[in-house]
Amino acid sequence: MNQDSITTDLKQTLKRLKLGPILDTLPERLALARQQKMPHQDFLLTILADEVSRRDSVSAQLRSQRARLDPAHQLEAWDATANVRYDVELWNELCSLRFLETHAHVAIVGPVGVGKTFLAHALGAAACRRGRSVLAHRSDRMLKALRHARLDATYEAELRKLLAVDLLIIDDFGLDAMDAIESRDIYELLTERHRRGSIVVTSNRGPDEWLATFADPVRAQAAVDRFTSNAYDLVIDGESYRARQKPTLSRSPKTGSRRAA
Structure with a gap:
């Protein structure tokens, strides 16, 4: 599965829903879903879980910056x-x-x-x-x-x-x-x-x-x-x-x- 399989309409729809970052890993997730014959609901859960993890990570980084924490101290x-x-x-x-x-x-x-x-x-x-x-x-x-x-x-x-x-x-x-x-x-x-x-x-x-x-x-x-x-x-x-x-x-x-x- 390659980048060309992701249509322009799909890209625009994801961006309108503020889900554009999903496009970064979507080709790999599509390829994995096809290889494993993943059910549609499992595939949807996987890509949405990726986005949840990404947002949680970004939110934590922003909170750390606002907190004035040293990023090296973990x-x-x-x-x-x-x-x-x-x-x-x-x-x-x-x-x-x-x-x-x-x-x-x-x-x-x-x-x-x-x-x-x-x-x-x-x-x-x-x-x-x-x-x-x-x-x-x-x-x-x-x-x-x-x-x-x-x-x-x-x-x-x-x-x-x-x-x-x-x-x-x-x-x-x-x-x-x-x-x-x-x-x-x-x-x-x-x-x-x-x-x-x-x-x-x-x-x-x-x-x-x-x-x-x-x-x-x-x-x-x-x-x-x-x-x-x-x-x-x-x-x-x-x-x-x-x-x-x-x-x-x-x-x-x-x-x-x-x-x-």
Whole structure:
């Protein structure tokens, strides 16, 4: 079966129905259907299932882009041979994304470079593939955006974006002390999302150390207590994971020339 067997009328009809991408694989599917003497309904199901898969993939990619996730950080891309230690049973449970159903939170804590951001973004990417809305921010940039939003009267709209998503990822939290305004913003986020939407926080410091970063001890206690009482704690330790992502040069066995690995 060749491309000529697909008539102009069929092409135009598929495009009017916004099914034009089916044409990319239709010749192969037609050939397969003829070889296997596939019933008409099975053939129709096959090509429509192809289109459903394609649309799901495109939707997941768009959600990941809107979420500001690193596209390289995927569950399947994690190097399982990395010399890092964490509770594997807990990690497997988090990968099921059941914590999103109960609006639970996750604290991913560990020293610099062990892959905290990678794992957080990988959970975000998995959530996008499940049709969930996700937004990822580095803590300092998120607080700066909220501060600027106050100046141009868009604060409420900016805050609603952070509250509306199914999963909010806050990276590198607790690195610096917060002023009164920043403390209030974090308080609003943690209290408003309490049992309403999930948060994944990555930090070099444990939740018990976050209290000292707030300007207001009372708000700090209230916000952190709400978060920790509803959060899984994934503690990571070991060697830097970033070393595995470092570009290297390797030598060709025949010429001895170097090339990028």
